[in-house]
Amino acid sequence: MSRYNLAAMPSELESAMESLIKVFHRYASKDGKSGTLSRRELRELMENELSTFLKSQKDPAAVDKIMKNLDTNGDGQVDFEEFVSLVVGLSIACEQCYQMHMKKMGKQ
């Protein structure tokens, strides 16, 4: 494979960033304002894309509470920057589990 082809193919990290943007817009474009997630769109995104996390939340009002936390400017809509802060929080929590898991594996 030539250098040109390698450069044209997105890396794993670039693909991950592209996924964040694509998933956000897939749900944000469903109704009303297309550049932001309404409460309903956020719920749908979380039910479909973060079902593992959502199932671990025993509180039925979890999505509403998350919406309230994410919507820092209080306009009832979650924009991309606000959405990314949710993904970051979850990734950091996952990474801490991963580190603990690796430490445990190392001790065995």
Place this chain on the structure above:
Amino acid sequence: MSRYNLAAMPSELESAMESLIKVFHRYASKDGKSGTLSRRELRELMENELSTFLKSQKDPAAVDKIMKNLDTNGDGQVDFEEFVSLVVGLSIACEQCYQMHMKKMGKQ
């Protein structure tokens, strides 16, 4: 496909989060402290995984400056939280380009 299989398959968003963690640890484990990126590991990660972005940086000291900005606690190492803030910044910049692109497409 049964509900069970659907639940077991990670969503696009979950795969993206997994990629962030995997890519970070692939480079962080190369030398020295395995849970963090040294300057050399960060440079290698950016050259391989963010080559498109890095090529757009005309400043040869770009990686050093990014390292300085990311390393908020000043220990010469970039941990996962610091790394994620780089990915977030780039994703937000990409998303703004995406929004502008979509607006342009809509006007045509």
